[in-house]
Every structure is written in structure tokens, then in C-alpha cells.
Amino acid sequence: MIDLDDDEKMIMEMLGKLDISQNKNVEYETIQKKLKPMYHANLRKNINRLITKGLIRLYRTNNYSLTDEGLRVAHFFFFFRQEKTYDFRIIKRG
DSSP, X not given: OOOOOHHXXXXXXXXXXXXXXXXXXXXXXXXXXXXXXXXXXXXXXXXXXXXXXXXXXXEETTEEEEOHHXXXXXXXXXXXXXXXXXXXXXXXXX
């Protein structure tokens, strides 16, 4: 089981949204542009932690791609947030 903090989850969710795979890479600047400014402060540190956890890999200088496990995690977080549950209750009147 991989333990991720909120910033790492947000990065993985964003990579799932961009549909990044092993053969498709993304630049650091694109990751930074797609995330909210509150995640920019520790972005490099969080990316390095994701590399050490084996979820993303350094493709080239400042280019990253997902590993097999990272692809599953990124798609899980993206589809998990997309799934909305609604509570449909029938209210009887009178």
C-alpha cells in the first residue's frame, strides 16, 4: 500500500486527467500550470517523492511519465473524484 499526502494525490489526479502514460510524457511547467498556485511551493519535492515511491519516472530533464502502478493510481484518483453520488430520497407530502 502506498501512502500519499494530499499534494501528491492532487498531482496524481492531475496526471490522470491529462491521460499521461508510460509512452506519453509531461513537462514540469505543464504540471505547474495545471495545478493551483497553493501546490507550487513544494512541487519539485513532491515530484521527487513520487519518483522514489515508484509512481512516476524521470523521462528526460524536466519531463516525467507514469509507471504501470502510477498509471493505475492516477486513473483511480481521477475517476474517484469524477464519480458523484447523489442521494435521491422520496419525500412524502402530507
